[in-house]
Amino acid sequence: MKLSTKGRYGLRAMVDIAQQQDAGPVAIHTIAQRQSLSSRYLEQLLIPLKQAGLVKSLRGAQGGYVLGRSAVKITVGDIIRVLEGPIAPVDCVNEINPDECMRAEHCVTRKVWTRLRDTMNEVLDSYTLEDLAQESMPLAGGAIIDDDLDNKC
Amino acid sequence: MKLSTKGRYGLRAMVDIAQQQDAGPVAIHTIAQRQSLSSRYLEQLLIPLKQAGLVKSLRGAQGGYVLGRSAVKITVGDIIRVLEGPIAPVDCVNEINPDECMRAEHCVTRKVWTRLRDTMNEVLDSYTLEDLAQESMPLAGGAIIDDDLDNKC
């Protein structure tokens, strides 16, 4: 029941963009440096985020990424679902592509997983990017923590 | 954010034991057959469940497993935590062995993960084995679904 680095890094990148976007588009390598992430890996995470409309990109010099819509209209759930796939503890209660099994009808555990799925989505959708971006302004002086061991969250 | 087969199969096995225990200890191969599971694999799942006191075993002929305590005092969370480890979306908010990172103090995403962790535990602890065991009595006639593809839950 763990998130992968995709969801964790992706959310941090989105918060970073939200915090910095008043100063214009944010380049991948800027986010990567500030968040101690591989820019090559981050690039891969931004592709689905863009396809989902959560970010827009601007090419060329001074280009980079901006939010696809207002930070108050992007939830953590939106981001996690794009990067990790549908939030569901088991595939048989997956809302997008329900992989039901034969015992589904008289499955006793199914209602637990359904309830858990719904609650997880509710919690993740209760936080907007705006909530998180305001929570903490970027580190003063742009202090960069480049410790590779510092990526548990 | 998926459960592994350990948690899924383990819970089903526990429900099975709860439903059948009036007729005495339930043997591994009986559970395995009824739930379409590998008895060799199930055997491995029962070891930690026994160590945690959730089941007791009786060796020898007519032996098998019984619940370690009343079904009303065993929650789904108890079982899942034993089989999957602490329920936490990221390691840095793991309650047993918190693997904190340097940015923990000014980590914006951390509060989301903490809240998600707590909610997940609450949901899973809100269901007892008794709830599930009563929900559906075992299939009449002991119908066995031996389809290997039937183990999504």
Next chain:
DNA sequence: TAAATATCTAGTAAAACTATAGGGTTATGT
């Protein structure tokens, strides 16, 4: 004693995860 059952210790093939790397093209501001 014989059959039934749990228990212990390993091994293992396949998949997923977490990146890293190469080798570009296209678009844009200055």
Next chain:
DNA sequence: ACATAACCCTATAGTTTTACTAGATATTTA
């Protein structure tokens, strides 16, 4: 023009996890 930066495609390698399988031993009841 030129530097910057996104965009695109592919590959791959190391590690960890998953989901079992296998063989042997120990214990208990009938």
